[in-house]
Amino acid sequence: MEIIKTISEMHSWAAGHRKNGRRIAFVPTMGALHEGHLSLSREARLRANRLVLSIYVNPTQFGPKEDLTRYPRDTENDLKKAKEMKTDAVFLPNDEQMYPKGYQTYVSVEELTKYLCGPARPGHFRGVATVVLKLFNIVMPHVAIFGEKDYQQLAVIRRMVHDLNLPIEIVGMPIIRESDGLAMSSRNRYLSSEERKAALSISRALTRAEMLLRGKKCDIKSILSAVHETIYAAKMVHIDYVKLCDPLTLEDLTTLRLPALLAIAAFVGPTRLIDNIILK
Amino acid sequence: MEIIKTISEMHSWAAGHRKNGRRIAFVPTMGALHEGHLSLSREARLRANRLVLSIYVNPTQFGPKEDLTRYPRDTENDLKKAKEMKTDAVFLPNDEQMYPKGYQTYVSVEELTKYLCGPARPGHFRGVATVVLKLFNIVMPHVAIFGEKDYQQLAVIRRMVHDLNLPIEIVGMPIIRESDGLAMSSRNRYLSSEERKAALSISRALTRAEMLLRGKKCDIKSILSAVHETIYAAKMVHIDYVKLCDPLTLEDLTTLRLPALLAIAAFVGPTRLIDNIILK
Numbered sequence: 001m002e003i004i005k006t007i008s009e010m011h012s013w014a015a016g017h018r019k020n021g022r023r024i025a026f027v028p029t030m031g032a033l034h035e036g037h038l039s040l041s042r043e044a045r046l047r048a049n050r051l052v053l054s055i056y057v058n059p060t061q062f063g064p065k066e067d068l069t070r071y072p073r074d075t076e077n078d079l080k081k082a083k084e085m086k087t088d089a090v091f092l093p094n095d096e097q098m099y100p101k102g103y104q105t106y107v108s109v110e111e112l113t114k115y116l117c118g119p120a121r122p123g124h125f126r127g128v129a130t131v132v133l134k135l136f137n138i139v140m141p142h143v144a145i146f147g148e149k150d151y152q153q154l155a156v157i158r159r160m161v162h163d164l165n166l167p168i169e170i171v172g173m174p175i176i177r178e179s180d181g182l183a184m185s186s187r188n189r190y191l192s193s194e195e196r197k198a199a200l201s202i203s204r205a206l207t208r209a210e211m212l213l214r215g216k217k218c219d220i221k222s223i224l225s226a227v228h229e230t231i232y233a234a235k236m237v238h239i240d241y242v243k244l245c246d247p248l249t250l251e252d253l254t255t256l257r258l259p260a261l262l263a264i265a266a267f268v269g270p271t272r273l274i275d276n277i278i279l280k
Numbered sequence: 281m282e283i284i285k286t287i288s289e290m291h292s293w294a295a296g297h298r299k300n301g302r303r304i305a306f307v308p309t310m311g312a313l314h315e316g317h318l319s320l321s322r323e324a325r326l327r328a329n330r331l332v333l334s335i336y337v338n339p340t341q342f343g344p345k346e347d348l349t350r351y352p353r354d355t356e357n358d359l360k361k362a363k364e365m366k367t368d369a370v371f372l373p374n375d376e377q378m379y380p381k382g383y384q385t386y387v388s389v390e391e392l393t394k395y396l397c398g399p400a401r402p403g404h405f406r407g408v409a410t411v412v413l414k415l416f417n418i419v420m421p422h423v424a425i426f427g428e429k430d431y432q433q434l435a436v437i438r439r440m441v442h443d444l445n446l447p448i449e450i451v452g453m454p455i456i457r458e459s460d461g462l463a464m465s466s467r468n469r470y471l472s473s474e475e476r477k478a479a480l481s482i483s484r485a486l487t488r489a490e491m492l493l494r495g496k497k498c499d500i501k502s503i504l505s506a507v508h509e510t511i512y513a514a515k516m517v518h519i520d521y522v523k524l525c526d527p528l529t530l531e532d533l534t535t536l537r538l539p540a541l542l543a544i545a546a547f548v549g550p551t552r553l554i555d556n557i558i559l560k
Contacts, residue, residue, distance in 0.1 A: 007445055015447075104390040105409075105443035111384040129385075137445040163385035165287055165417040167295075 026141035061127030306421030312466035341407030
């Protein structure tokens with residue numbers, strides 16, 4: 001496994017493999033790798049014969065009051081896991097490489113980012129789209145794999161790739177959950193054991209909504225109030241949003257129409273978690 | 281010469297030539313080709329073995345009160361000239377190809393666009409950066425050639441390419457002038473013969489500034505007032521801006537420091553023209 005720290009080296013590596021007819025799959029991450037990332041890498045291996053994983057905590061996607069400085073960093077462990085996944089190259093740039101002095105170019109996806117996490121995290125998706133576009137240009141993958149836990153992020157990236165005519169296939173992979181239902185996230189490391197227990201109310205709320213839908217005729221209002229009720233049964237959880245929306249445009253549904261995206265963002269103590277389900 | 285109208289065909293064409301080891305040069309234009317464009321194409325031919333020219337009047341770089349609808353379109357003549365230049369492929373997309381329903385992704389270069397034409401043309405450079413990035417992703421050139429008449433545009437594109445890590449060489453070519461000094465521009469077609477004469481005051485002002493600089497010790501104030509004086513000697517010309525600025529950052533100079541960019545935008549009747557010179 002090669003560990004590549006500069007853009008020019010990563011570029012040569014990718015250009016060399018492309019020239020030799022290799023197909024490159026790419027899994028961009030912010031490190032603190034967990035089973036969710038591993039599932040992306042496994043899929044990547046099936047779709048290409050070279051796997052590049054990037055580990056970079058991208059500062060431009062964090063707001064001034066967000067958790068950039070305390071975001072979990074565990075490079076040594078991450079590299080061990082990357083090796084176990086038979087990663088061919090890990091791209092591990094620093095801020096100076098990615099955003100040198102004078103940096104000033106940003107990509108915005110304007111409609112999809114008006115909904116869900118957009119209003120609560122101004123600039124977040126601009127930072128995500130920008131860094132992903134840069135990484136795509138550096139790694140030059142044929143296919144890139146993202147998790148569906150960050151549903152809106154995946155939608156934004158698909159839209160950007162389509163709008164900017166990038167010749168890259170984007171693949172979304174299902175949410176990986178702990179055995180008790182909690183969606184895997186690097187931010188779960190922040191949770192105390194008490195918070196960890198309370199956080200379960202989020203996935204429980206999604207499951208309850210799905211059951212409601214299966215059980216009998218129901219409407220948006222009954223689904224949303226069941227979700228609120230389930231989450232507020234856990235005392236430490238504060239809802240940021242619960243939305244039933246169109247899975248393509250992310251606009252709020254006014255009448256129930258399937259498939260629908262049920263998306264939740266909630267603070268468990270100081271930690272903001274997101275989760276979602278497609279109701280079919 | 282191939283005439284290619286769809287993104288997928290253009291893409292296949294470029295991918296095929298790349299696979300066969302060809303080097304692709306690209307000259308993006310809005311048509312109404314003149315000697316300036318021809319000079320770009322000649323340079324392109326020297327730097328690659330395949331030449332792609334695009335002709336597309338990009339709506340996203342025009343403001344609501346600007347000349348999008350009356351911008352000169354003369355495809356038949358343009359194709360004749362493209363053929364004479366030994367162009368290999370002309371990319372000729374329509375708006376539906378470039379901005380299909382739901383389009384919503386834009387690229388902004390934030391600092392360089394605060395100066396010169398930026399304030400007068402809000403959204404213009406966002407439109408330019410976006411369409412050029414799209415065209416780069418579609419045509420996949422190794423090298424792209426731009427004219428220095430649109431100095432700020434060239435600076436914005438260089439910055440975007442650098443910031444987004446695009447593996448494309450950007451080449452700027454000197455302004456091509458009519459024998460009497462008027463910088464070639466597709467918009468010169470708008471000028472009446474009287475306006476055409478008045479417009480000469482713009483290039484005359486640049487030359488006068490250069491002479492002033494050679495002749496004796498001078499400062500920013502004396503250069504700018506000579507420029508204003510020369511232009512206002514022509515009655516039909518209204519100055520939008522005259523700026524002496526840093527050629528890299530485009531910030532106004534407060535003390536004269538060479539090389540310096542002297543840039544002018546002026547309305548000749550209803551037609552907005554730009555011109556510039558690097559003072560050395």
